[in-house]
Amino acid sequence: MKIGFPNNPRKDLLKEIEWIGKNKFDFVDLFLEEDQAVPEKIDIEKTKKLLRKYRLGVTGHTAWYLPIGSPIKALREASVKEAVRYFEVFSKLGVEFVTIHANWPSGMFSEKEGIKFQVETLKKLVKEAKRFNLKIMYEPIDTYADNVKNVSEILRKVPDLFLHLDIGHANLFGRMPEEFIKKFRNKIKHVHLHDNNSDKDLHLPMGCGSIDWEKTLKTLKKYYNGTITLEVFSKDKDYALLTKEKLRKLWNKL
Ligand SMILES: [Zn+2]
Structure with missing residues (x-):
């Protein structure tokens, strides 16, 4: 199992990678997003050099607000066009898997229509990604519609x-992480880890919310030994580092 950390896309990418490397993570979850981590602002050679310096792996992540499920066709098409710009950067940096987030249209449209819009866009994205030797992963988000x-x-x-x-x-809306793990065990290629109170998507350090980590990680370890990103958004990053230590210890114990 490998533990990674994301760059904050509102901050300088190289400085972010430097922190991730110095704190001995295994990989960078590369958040290519507005407004600092966008293709036109990325120096590929310097980024590569830094990743090599700290022997960091890299996985790809696009903006959670990419409108792949918009009822507006032109916006869905624009999201593919935008994602392709990111695919170019990812492929140059040696990425294999790229995250695309779920995106549900607003209440005027049904979940069924939301699925239809997203499926149409995702098929295009998977096809485009193949040209860059990339594989697409779908990340369910924090809405009621993101159910099994x-x-x-x-x-x-x-x-x-x-x-x-x-x-x-x-872990939201009464859902259980274990049901996702069991149901999709053959499809999971990447994991984000953070805690919450099962009510709001708080991105807390591990152990600060209601998730039963021993139970959840025991189930996960049965089927999975890949990359786990700590998506802990505390202002004080010591909490992310503590989560790293706790995760490693618990994982080894299970
Ligand atoms: Zn996530």
Whole structure:
């Protein structure tokens, strides 16, 4: 199992990678997003050099607000165009898997229509990604619609799509992370880890919310030994470092 950390896309990417490397993470979860980590602002050679210096792996992550499920066709098409700009950067940096987030249209549209819009865009994204030797992972987010039933349908309709399991998101609306792990065990290629009180998507350090980590990680370890990103958004990053130590210890013990 490998533990990674994301760059804050509102900050200088190289400085962010430097911190991740110095604090001995295994990989960078590369958040290519507005407004500092956008393709036109990234120095590929310097980024590569820094990743090499700290022997950091890298996984790809696009903006959570990419409108892949918008009822407006032109916006769905624009989201593909925008993602392709990111795919170019990811492929130059040696990324294999890229995250695309779920995106549900507002209340005027049904979940069924939301699935239809997203499936249409995801099929295009999977096809475009292949040109860059990239694979797409779908990350369910923090809405009521991101349940096992809807996610299953999307994965079934887009055959080459993989799953990015965000354990915090899988703990909302009475959902249980274990049901996602068991159901999608053959599709999970990446994991985000953070805690919450099962009510709001708080991105807390591990152990500060209601998730039963021993139980959840025991189930995960049965099927998975890949990359886990600490998506702990505390202002004081010591809490992320503490989560890293706690996760490593608990994982080894299970
Ligand atoms: Zn996440």
